[in-house]
Every structure is written in C-alpha cells, then in structure tokens.
Amino acid sequence: MFTIGCHLSSAKGYLKMAQDAASIDGNTFQFFTRNPRGGKAKAIDPADVAAFHEYAADHGIATFLAHAPYTMNPAAAKPETRQFALELLTDDLMRMENTPGQLYNMHPGCHVGQGMEAGIELIADALNQVLTADQTTTVLLETMAGKGTEVGGRFEELAAIIERVERKEKMGVCLDTCHVWEAGYDIVGDLDGVLAEFDRIVGLDRLRAIHLNDSKNPIAAHKDRHERIGEGQIGLEALVAVTNHPALRDVPFFLETPQDDLAGWGREIALLREAHVG
Template sequence: MLTIGCHLSAAKGFAQMGRDAVSIGANTFQYFTRNPRGSKARAIDEADVAALLKIMEENHFGKLVAHAPYTLNACSADPHLREFARETLRDDLHRMEYLPGNYYNFHPGSHVGQGAETGIQEIAEALNEILWPEQQTTVLLETMAGKGSEVGRSFSELREILDRVELQDKMGVCLDTCHVSDGGYDIIHNLDGVLEEFDRIIGMDRLKALHINDSMNPPGSHKDRHARIGEGEIGLEAIARVVCHPQLKGLPMELETPNDLAGYAREIALLRAQENG
C-alpha cells in the first residue's frame, strides 16, 4: 500500500493534521515547522503531539516529513542570513525530537553569485555545526529545479554536500518530481535511467521521501512551478510510474500540488487507483 499524503496546514496543531490526513485517505503528511515565509514557530504542546502519535499508530502511518521555511538560505552571501538559517535549523531539529524518527526536509539554498562550490561548502558547514549524534531525525536535502543560483540542481551537487557532512547517518535526500523534471532529468520517458543515475551518484539508500508534483513547465525549464497531478507537463502516466515503481513504493510520498483538502483527497484516490490498476 502506498504511503501517501500531502502538505497540511500546521496552524490548527498536530492532532488536527492527523485527523485531516485520515479524512482524505492519507497515511503520512508534510507540514511546515513554522511560518514558511517567516521565522515564528508555535510553542510545542506535548498533549497535542501525543494525540497525533496515537492517530498515527491507530492508522498505520508512515514517516512524516517536516519542511523548513522557504526563507532559509544556509549559503547566503550575507553572514547574518546564514546565521539565521543555522539557528532556525537548529531550533527545528530540537523541536523534531518530540516526533522522533521522522524526516526534516529543506531546500539547500542559493549561492547568490558566490559559486556552487562556495554554496556547497557553506551548507555542509552549517549541517556539521547543528547535527548531533543522538538526534532521532533524518535531515533531507531536496532536489532542486535549478532556477537562479540554487544549489542542489543536480544529483552531483547533492552528493558533494553529503560527502562533506560528518554525521552521515543523519542525512538523506527527498526527490521532487517537478524539480527533477524541470532540472532536466527525464522521468517521463526514462525513469529507470534517472533512478540508476541517482543510485550511481548518491545511492538509493539515501532516498528517504518524495514530493509528488506535476509541473507547469516542460522538462529542463528550470522554473519550479507545481501543477495538479495529470494537469501538467509530466502527466498522470509518468507520475503513476513513479508512485508504483518497486524501488520507491515504500517511501513516504507527499503531494505539494495547488489544492485544498478535497483536491488532495481526489489526487490520493487517483494515485491509489493507479497502484491497484
């Protein structure tokens, strides 16, 4: 059975996200740890967390994916912004210990003219500063579409970051279907080849989660505009091959399509039908 969910609003608390997930047929979900465009995070309510953990156990949930705010840039040219990113990442990871054993995903950042090598080094240094041996959360680097000066536009760039991180067992990768297609990887016609390349460069054991999105733009566009499943340039047939691929089926898959809860329910049902069809 697919482990599939969507991005849910954390504004009403952890237990409500769990109830919303169950209501749309999901058995995982993704959420922002704090305001996606800001820095404030809700205080942790331990009773609320306990209620979510109970819902997850009763409904056989897979691992959850927490998402860092978009404003973080661990490789900014501005040292104050780099420090803000480190402090936010550090705080988020300590908050994640209330939900042990799950995933924390973040966009590696943009080097803003410093060059990819400098960006890669800054990101790795940030991770080496904030990760600790006893943490129970795995940190995921997200595959990026390559717009502007984004770091992580290729499997090779992600591998270079990973190679520089000291606590290797705390790291993984989240593959975003819109991003990799926009980044030039042909998941439409050659999914097996893309996964073979990922395995050769990074290793399939590093792939911990997926973002399942169609794309408003054609492959190789480097744009990063998500579309509803079957309404974009990737298409339902190619997305179905991703979610049903034997090397991927056990991983948590999170929809980030432009939808409300009813729309996510339809997409989850659609993809479960592909699995069973």
C-alpha cells in the first residue's frame, strides 16, 4: 500500500491529526512532539488516544511519525544543552508509549566545533542512556543536508552512530530527499546508485520513513531549503521515481513542503498518488 501523509499540528490531539490526514487522502502523518523550538509538551488525553486508535483503524492509518524539536542537540559542547536533550528524549519516548509501535524522528545533532567523531560519540551516548529494552518505539536518525557542523550529512555518519548504540534493534533512519540531494547524493541522475550506497553503508532494512521534499537549491548546496513537489531542483519525475522504486514502495512518505494550508498538501498527495504504480 502506498502510504503518504504530511506534517500536521498536534495542538488539537491525535484524533484531529488523523482526521486531517484522511481529509486529504493521507493514510499517515507527522507532527512535532512539542514546539519545534523546544518547551513543554502538551498533556496527552487518554480519551483522545482511544478515539484516535478507533478512527485510525477504520481509515487505514497504521503508522505515524513523531518529530523531535529542532533545539534538541545531544552532540552539543555545553553539558546543560546535552542534559536538556536527554530530558527531552526521555520524556518523548515515554509519551510515545501511549501509541505503541510508532516512529520517532530526530535530527542527530551538531558537533559545534568539537569534531565529527566527538559528535557521533555524544549522540550515541545519549541514545544509550534513553533507549530501553521494553520500548516499542523505533527511533529514526534523519539524513541531513550537511550544513555547518551537522552530523548526518553522510551515510557513514549515521552508520557510525548506530554502530555505537547498544540497542540497535530500536534504531532506524529517515531519508529526507531534499537533505540528501543538498548533501551531494544524486537522487535525480543515479537513484539506484544512491540507494545501493545507503544499503552498503547503513542497510535498507533500517530505512523506515522518507521525507519527500523538493529542494530550492542545486545538488551539494548544503543549505536545507525545502520546496513544493515538482517546483524545485529535484523535480517531479525524480520524486515520483523515489515513490515507485521497488526498494522504497513499502516505506511511508511524509511531505514537509512549504504550504499555506491542508489543501496544498492534498494537491501534492493527489499528484503523487496518480503517478504511483501499484
């Protein structure tokens, strides 16, 4: 089944997000666990969660993707910033167990001048502190555009983090098409080659979600500027090829394209569904 959705506001709860997704023919969705710049998360309403499960089952919504706030940086140089990241991760993963078996996505972090190896070690250390044997949530590291001191702009960096994590079975990757393009991976001219490289370095079995975005910038720009589907430097044909690739067709897709309202994502979902094979 072709699983596609967009980024929704969690302010009104799980049920409303599922209803919004279904209203534009989506069968999954993504949301921030709290304000993307940080802050306290909204209290979870058990009645809302119960209503969500019932609605989701009736509308074919089996998977969603929760996104950590951008301010969470387990690779930070300052101990207090790393402690804040640990507290956020611990709280978010605890809250995720209200909806078992889902996906939680995080930007790996920025080493802020400490060096890539130090950043990788710090991220893995944070994950080793928060992952538990009984959690049902899979934590995804997102592929990054490689701007500044970001960790995760190369597949090798994600693989190095996962290699250092003790509970590897709790780990996966979210591939962002805009990010990998701007990091220098040619998904337009050599999608097969990029996926083969990902499989060799990380393993396609760890690819659990895809952020499907066009890019405002050319390949290897390292700037992270998302664009609407078909209106950027990647283009509709290449993005459709991503959704139809045999290795990716069972992976859920999430739109993070700049839109003014739900209708914009609805048009993109319709466009991609029409171009999807099978």
